[in-house]
Amino acid sequence: MSPRLKSVAAPLRPWLGRWNLTPDDSHGPVLGARHPGLVCKDGARRVYLKVSVRGDPGVDAEAEALLALHPALGPDVLVPRVLHHAPGAVALEWLRGRTLYVHRRRRGARIDEAVGRALARVHHGAKVVLPHRVVVGDVGERLVWTSPQLYASLGPAGLGLAQRVQADARATQRLVWLLETETPRTSGFVHGDLRQPNVLVTRRGVAFLDWEQSGLGDPSRDLGMLLADDFAAYVAPRDQGERLSWRALRGHARALLRGWEAETARQRGLRPRRLNTRVAAWLGEALLRRVFTLAHHDGALGQHGEWVLEAALALLRSPAAQARVLLGGAT
Numbered sequence: 001m002s003p004r005l006k007s008v009a010a011p012l013r014p015w016l017g018r019w020n021l022t023p024d025d026s027h028g029p030v031l032g033a034r035h036p037g038l039v040c041k042d043g044a045r046r047v048y049l050k051v052s053v054r055g056d057p058g059v060d061a062e063a064e065a066l067l068a069l070h071p072a073l074g075p076d077v078l079v080p081r082v083l084h085h086a087p088g089a090v091a092l093e094w095l096r097g098r099t100l101y102v103h104r105r106r107r108g109a110r111i112d113e114a115v116g117r118a119l120a121r122v123h124h125g126a127k128v129v130l131p132h133r134v135v136v137g138d139v140g141e142r143l144v145w146t147s148p149q150l151y152a153s154l155g156p157a158g159l160g161l162a163q164r165v166q167a168d169a170r171a172t173q174r175l176v177w178l179l180e181t182e183t184p185r186t187s188g189f190v191h192g193d194l195r196q197p198n199v200l201v202t203r204r205g206v207a208f209l210d211w212e213q214s215g216l217g218d219p220s221r222d223l224g225m226l227l228a229d230d231f232a233a234y235v236a237p238r239d240q241g242e243r244l245s246w247r248a249l250r251g252h253a254r255a256l257l258r259g260w261e262a263e264t265a266r267q268r269g270l271r272p273r274r275l276n277t278r279v280a281a282w283l284g285e286a287l288l289r290r291v292f293t294l295a296h297h298d299g300a301l302g303q304h305g306e307w308v309l310e311a312a313l314a315l316l317r318s319p320a321a322q323a324r325v326l327l328g329g330a331t
Helices: 010-018 058-076 100-107 109-125 139-144 148-153 156-168 170-181 218-236 248-266 278-297 302-317 319-326
Strands: 039-040 045-051 084-085 091-093 188-190 199-202 205-208 216-217
Touching: 010 039, 010 045, 010 084, 039 139, 039 319, 058 084, 058 109, 091 109, 100 109, 109 199, 109 205, 109 218, 139 148, 139 156, 139 170, 148 156, 148 302, 156 170, 156 302, 170 278, 170 302, 188 199, 188 218, 205 302, 218 248, 218 278, 218 302, 248 319, 278 302, 302 319
Parallel strands: none
Antiparallel strands: 039 045, 045 091, 084 091, 188 216, 199 205
């Protein structure tokens, strides 16, 4: 085996030969991927290869979503094209751009409005392409209705988190309200994992990546989740470079909603019902996801996790009041 192949994760190697791909040595590792991934070259074009692990269906779910989304959305919203797909592996078009985190700090509200408009096109334009899919991945459900199996798998930090959430009656009631009122009949097509690393700003427009958890769901779920990265940077920055002021946070949030509402009104021909209260509640749920991940993977919340948890519960206790302060206007 060549030294180059030895450096490639074992699950990826068979697919390089099958699809005639070569590792792109000029590109560094892709951080944060849930599955083994590798930037490769397919002739002159750059592609991203990723494979499933232990039978995880996420890679195949993403391929299914992208194959349906690409023709449905047209050129206005960028999603990677599927170049090769077989059960358990996919090779995707590599899109060049910078993450939303970088661009927000450089260009401000204009980028946020563009993201909001692009996201509205996804929510409304892709609703009918995969009617059998429902968005997955509810940490709130696991924390409110914790199964015996999940209890058995949790460490001390995870158990403590579940107990603290369940002890907060008002926050728990809002989580239940979110979950019980999100129905496919009144939903849009939702990305489901819309964090800043999954949003690229390119020369061609806004691009969305990693569609494994997508499906029919509440559009305000995506909006709240996308705001969670900035909200955490405001309440509990990990370092000085991540710190975000209240003014900047509010500006990003309002611009995102402004772009989403404007595009929704254009597509539907009427002013949309404001979703501010639901956005604030889903923001609280998204912050709980961050804390759950800390508890599960790190075994402890730390000071960052404690601050984020308090912010999440405060948002869930009174989302309408929190929405008026953060997002403004009627809720």
